[in-house]
Amino acid sequence: KDAGRSTHTVFVPDMMEDNKRRLLIANSISGAIKHNEFSVHYQAKVAPDESVVGYEALIRWKSESLGMVSPAEFIPIAEQSGKILSITKWVIKKVCQELDQILAMHTGKMVVSLNLSAHDIKNASLVDYIRAMFDKYRVDTSHIEFEVTESAYLENFDVANEFLKQIRDMGCSIALDDFGAGYSSLGYLTQIHLNTLKIDKQFVDNLNVSKRSTLVTKTIIEMAKQLNLQICAEGVETREQAEFLILNGCHQLQGYLFAKPMNLQDLLKR
Ligand code: C2E
Ligand code: CA
Ligand code: CA
Numbered sequence: 126k127d128a129g130r131s132t133h134t135v136f137v138p139d140m141m142e143d144n145k146r147r148l149l150i151a152n153s154i155s156g157a158i159k160h161n162e163f164s165v166h167y168q169a170k171v172a173p174d175e176s177v178v179g180y181e182a183l184i185r186w187k188s189e190s191l192g193m194v195s196p197a198e199f200i201p202i203a204e205q206s207g208k209i210l211s212i213t214k215w216v217i218k219k220v221c222q223e224l225d226q227i228l229a230m231h232t233g234k235m236v237v238s239l240n241l242s243a244h245d246i247k248n249a250s251l252v253d254y255i256r257a258m259f260d261k262y263r264v265d266t267s268h269i270e271f272e273v274t275e276s277a278y279l280e281n282f283d284v285a286n287e288f289l290k291q292i293r294d295m296g297c298s299i300a301l302d303d304f305g306a307g308y309s310s311l312g313y314l315t316q317i318h319l320n321t322l323k324i325d326k327q328f329v330d331n332l333n334v335s336k337r338s339t340l341v342t343k344t345i346i347e348m349a350k351q352l353n354l355q356i357c358a359e360g361v362e363t364r365e366q367a368e369f370l371i372l373n374g375c376h377q378l379q380g381y382l383f384a385k386p387m388n389l390q391d392l393l394k395r
């Protein structure tokens with residue numbers, strides 16, 4: 126049905142395997158939380174001088190039965206099967222618990238970013254949960270940022286905006302993730318409470334590929350600057366990309382060129 130009307134698809138055994146795996150993943154999530162199969166990795170974000178200015182928290186799943194499962198695979202399944210909220214809560218709690226150890230590694234201003242799914246934003250009770258975790262673990266909210274994608278605003282703009290306003294009122298900052306990758310509507314940018322724009326990896330990848338794609342990236346950066354937003358570029362893998370982004374005024378860079386996501390133990394060792 127997803128392909129639209131007047132198309133047909135032959136049902137091959139592969140699709141059955143696919144559906145089986147999706148079901149298996151969906152049904153394994155609750156147990157995975159209970160049996161401590163999830164963990165959080167942290168990927169550094171750096172300033173142009175390469176000093177660390179923050180970390181993005183990224184969930185990892187080492188399943189007893191399935192092995193390593195990528196969040197790119199299980200997060201969408203969790204969203205569709207109604208399990209995402211429990212995952213989001215788990216990550217929030219974990220980061221609150223580990224935050225002090227991360228902050229202790231650095232002297233400068235440090236921000237840890239958490240990803241929120243578009244589905245989370247519809248749940249007003251999540252705000253209460255976040256507040257409770259911040260209280261319980263005595264979190265200084267100026268160290269916390271939430272990353273949301275534009276899809277969060279698609280379904281119900283007012284609901285999303287109200288959710289994120291409450292988060293902002295607590296003292297956290299908000300980043301718009303994967304900017305340019307989805308159904309970008311520039312109209313949003315003037316209406317939502319944002320601190321940071323994260324330029325999607327696809328724009329970073331296309332730098333120096335063609336004059337036109339380079340120009341598009343340049344224009345996004347320029348626009349964000351005019352709107353007084355912080356700009357973070359994700360997926361920076363080469364020196365050339367980094368140099369271009371810095372030259373054009375990006376405030377933060379994130380990517381394998383600087384650091385891969387690491388667990389807390391490895392991070393503390395570095
Ligand atoms: P994202 O939020 O856009 O996160 C960036 C992804 O790019 C991460 O993949 C990161 O490991 C990867 N990455 C970072 N630098 C580079 C680079 O230089 N090159 C390449 N090729 N990749 C790079 P990861 O950790 O597999 O996460 C994939 C997606 O899963 C995330 O995309 C995010 O949408 C989702 N996700 C991960 N953790 C969470 C979470 O705790 N909650 C929610 N709701 N979603 C999460
Ligand atoms: Ca993100
Ligand atoms: Ca991203």
Ligand code: CA
Binds near residue numbers: 303325326
């Ligand atoms: Ca992305």
